[in-house]
Amino acid sequence: MGDGISHSGGVAHEVLAAVLQVRDGSLQVMLWQRAREPHVGRWALPGGGLCPDEDVEASIRWHLAEKVDVRRLSHVEQLAVFSAPDRVPGPRVVATAFLGLVPCDVDPETPEDTAWHPVAALPETAFDHGAIVLRARDRLRAKLSYTNLGFALTPPEFTVSALRELYSAALGYRVSATNLQRVLSRRGLLEPTGRTAPPGPSGGRPAALFRFTGRGLSVTDPFAVLKPPRSTR
Amino acid sequence: MGDGISHSGGVAHEVLAAVLQVRDGSLQVMLWQRAREPHVGRWALPGGGLCPDEDVEASIRWHLAEKVDVRRLSHVEQLAVFSAPDRVPGPRVVATAFLGLVPCDVDPETPEDTAWHPVAALPETAFDHGAIVLRARDRLRAKLSYTNLGFALTPPEFTVSALRELYSAALGYRVSATNLQRVLSRRGLLEPTGRTAPPGPSGGRPAALFRFTGRGLSVTDPFAVLKPPRSTR
DNA sequence: CCAAAAGTGTTACCGCTACACCCATGA
DNA sequence: TCATGGGTGTAGCGGTAACACTTTTGG
Numbered sequence: 192m193g194d195g196i197s198h199s200g201g202v203a204h205e206v207l208a209a210v211l212q213v214r215d216g217s218l219q220v221m222l223w224q225r226a227r228e229p230h231v232g233r234w235a236l237p238g239g240g241l242c243p244d245e246d247v248e249a250s251i252r253w254h255l256a257e258k259v260d261v262r263r264l265s266h267v268e269q270l271a272v273f274s275a276p277d278r279v280p281g282p283r284v285v286a287t288a289f290l291g292l293v294p295c296d297v298d299p300e301t302p303e304d305t306a307w308h309p310v311a312a313l314p315e316t317a318f319d320h321g322a323i324v325l326r327a328r329d330r331l332r333a334k335l336s337y338t339n340l341g342f343a344l345t346p347p348e349f350t351v352s353a354l355r356e357l358y359s360a361a362l363g364y365r366v367s368a369t370n371l372q373r374v375l376s377r378r379g380l381l382e383p384t385g386r387t388a389p390p391g392p393s394g395g396r397p398a399a400l401f402r403f404t405g406r407g408l409s410v411t412d413p414f415a416v417l418k419p420p421r422s423t424r
Numbered sequence: 425m426g427d428g429i430s431h432s433g434g435v436a437h438e439v440l441a442a443v444l445q446v447r448d449g450s451l452q453v454m455l456w457q458r459a460r461e462p463h464v465g466r467w468a469l470p471g472g473g474l475c476p477d478e479d480v481e482a483s484i485r486w487h488l489a490e491k492v493d494v495r496r497l498s499h500v501e502q503l504a505v506f507s508a509p510d511r512v513p514g515p516r517v518v519a520t521a522f523l524g525l526v527p528c529d530v531d532p533e534t535p536e537d538t539a540w541h542p543v544a545a546l547p548e549t550a551f552d553h554g555a556i557v558l559r560a561r562d563r564l565r566a567k568l569s570y571t572n573l574g575f576a577l578t579p580p581e582f583t584v585s586a587l588r589e590l591y592s593a594a595l596g597y598r599v600s601a602t603n604l605q606r607v608l609s610r611r612g613l614l615e616p617t618g619r620t621a622p623p624g625p626s627g628g629r630p631a632a633l634f635r636f637t638g639r640g641l642s643v644t645d646p647f648a649v650l651k652p653p654r655s656t657r
Numbered sequence: 658c659c660a661a662a663a664g665t666g667t668t669a670c671c672g673c674t675a676c677a678c679c680c681a682t683g684a
Numbered sequence: 685t686c687a688t689g690g691g692t693g694t695a696g697c698g699g700t701a702a703c704a705c706t707t708t709t710g711g
Contacts (some may be wrong), residue, residue, distance in 0.1 A: 201434040202474060204518055241435060241518070246507040271502050272520045274479040285437055285474070287505045336650050352663075364652040369664080370701060374649050377699080394710030395662030412649065417569050417591065417599060417607065418673080585690075602691080603674060610672080627683035628689030649700070 203284040206251040207238035207320065208267070209327035210259060210291035212307070213344055213360045218331075219307040220324050221258065225317055226304065229280045233317040234308065236324070238286075247287045255291065259299040266292040266343035266408065270326050278319050286319075290327040295357060296346035311363070332362055337412040339380045342403035350388050350398035378411045380404055436517040439484040440471035440553065441500070442560035443492060443524035445540070446577055446593045451564075452540040453557050454491065458550055459537065462513045466550040467541065469557070471519075480520045488524065492532040499525040499576035499641065503559050511552050519552075523560040528590060529579035544596070565595055570645040572613045575636035583621050583631035611644045613637055 210221040222234035239254040241247060247269070252261050270288040278284070293299065308314055310328050313321055334340040335358060344357045354375075355368040375381040382404050387397040443454040455467035472487040474480060480502070485494050503521040511517070526532065541547055543561050546554055567573040568591060577590045587608075588601040608614040615637050620630040 201436040203434040204437065241507070243516075244509050246509065247505050247518075269504050272480050272505055274474070274520070276477050276479065283476075285480075287507070333646075336647050350663085358650065362650065362652070366650060367701075369703090371650065372664080374700075390662070390709050392710085393661060394708090395660085396664075396708035398663060413566075417595065417604065583690085600674075602676090605691080607673075623682055624689070625683085626688055627681090628687085629681040629691075631690055651700080 203282060204241040205238055205284055205286045206241060206247050206254065206289065207236040207286050207323060208251050208255055208289040208291045209236055209270075209324045210255065210264070210293060211310070211327060211331060211361075212293040213295045213357050214307055216356060216360055217309045217311065218328065218360050218363075219309050220313075220327070221301065221305060222308055222314070222316070222320075223258070223302065223305040230317040232315075234314045234320070235317040236288075236320045237305070241287075248289070251287075251289050251291075258301055258305055259293065263293050263297050263299050264291050265294050265406075266290075266340065268330075268408075270323065270330060273319055273323065275319070286323075288323045288326065290330050292331070292340075292343040294346055295344060334408075335361060338408055338410050339378075339403060339405060340408060341375070341380070342406050343408075345403065348384055348386070348400040348402050350400060352398060354401070380411065436515060437474040438471055438517055438519045439474060439480050439487065439522065440469040440519050440556060441484050441488055441522040441524045442469055442503075442557045443488065443497070443526060444543070444560060444564060444594075445526040446528045446590050447540055449589060449593055450542045450544065451561065451593050451596075452542050453546075453560070454534065454538060455541055455547070455549070455553075456491070456535065456538040463550040465548075467547045467553070468550040469521075469553045470538070474520075481522070484520075484522050484524075491534055491538055492526065496526050496530050496532050497524050498527050498639075499523075499573065501563075501641075503556065503563060506552055506556065508552070519556075521556045521559065523563050525564070525573075525576040527579055528577060567641075568594060571641055571643050572611075572636060572638060573641060574608070574613070575639050576641075578636065581617055581619070581633040581635050583633060585631060587634070613644060 212219055221237060223237060225231055225233050225235050237255055237258045238251060242250040242253055245253065248267060252267060255261060255264065268290050270290050273286045273288055276283055310324060313324060341354070341358065344361065345354060351368050351372045355366050355371055358366045358371060372381065380403055381401050384400045384402055386400045388400055390397045445452055454470060456470060458464055458466050458468050470488055470491045471484060475483040475486055478486065481500060485500060488494060488497065501523050503523050506519045506521055509516055543557060546557060574587065574591065577594065578587060584601050584605045588599050588604055591599045591604060605614065613636055614634050617633045617635050619633045621633055623630045
């Protein structure tokens, strides 16, 4: 020690992503089934080794390009490092885990061994990948409340009803369309496109179409409490 | 590719911590001054290489034991991975960065080359360590609002005035003692010890002493908005 | 005219902020 | 009794939840 940098050997470093999408009314994660030992038959997260000249985010985007067209990814963010010495058998591998999101209007073509699974009913997962998926779900749920992250789940245009389905699936409980619209509108996240969607087969008022005003992540509810005094703000 | 684990070589992996403490009314960070190239004379975060048989958190705790008695650390949590290929000169080093907190009533003995610096006026820092410090500060500020993380800054017993100083220093703006006490009390985080502190030299009512009810991190304000319906809660 | 779906108006409630007021001590 | 610092009461405000009501379509 002493210079703050270890030059001693080094460990394998992989990047893994829990790519989430709302499909068929439930929050699902993209997994592939292992064909080799260890953990044959179990389901694993996509990813791979850290690329030599890329940082971890560029690396995970590169690996995901195999499984899902990168342009389909509406959001990618770091979750945490998983580094238990025995997290995978054999030589040590440290993993940087990511949350990835895909809008609900695209159905990326995926390889044979790859399938979507509801996060609420995961199959047998490989290594510590199950824990990573749950971490991703929790991060998504939290950020839906205090950021504009909803944009990453939606098509370019959508009705409030559709948005409610997305939020309900992601959060795991019924969200009120009325209040959802009000909260997002007050915060200036939602704007009407002026167009409307055709009514369903059984009639009903046609729904106005909305879009998110911004497509980059921004924190919209920064302080839960202990706000700075008004004059200082 | 294909099995989700890279066995190709491996990179050096270091762990770094921004250890924060409120000292002299301001939020400060523990840094040590580099005596060797690269970046001679600049100030760096404590840390070191990933320990062979420990995960990243155990590793940073082990390295910090050199600089500051580990038992003084009231809280440690992961911040993020810093992995830009050129973040340090020479062979690539990936870093897992941590936030560490020390209660304000202890003054750990530190090595010669180590000193505390106000986060608001950092000296010239080495590599990307300045960015890590700012990330740590932001994480602390956020979590003071929606968790009980205050416990990590305080002595076992404290007055509300003292607590206000700590929160003000950490948040960077004046916090009202009145409302601070009410918010923390309502959430059940604060309880009176029954004892009182002696008044100052110029008189005044003696202040009641309080303590945090729990000493582990817990989220106390989980949903900013979009709360689940009451029946489901 | 009725059913269905979308959207708005209104009320109630909760929690935080601000500020005035009361309490306990030393000089 | 006054100054000083600690603690409480209370009114106001902002924001969300809940729900009734209106609007717009298809049959």
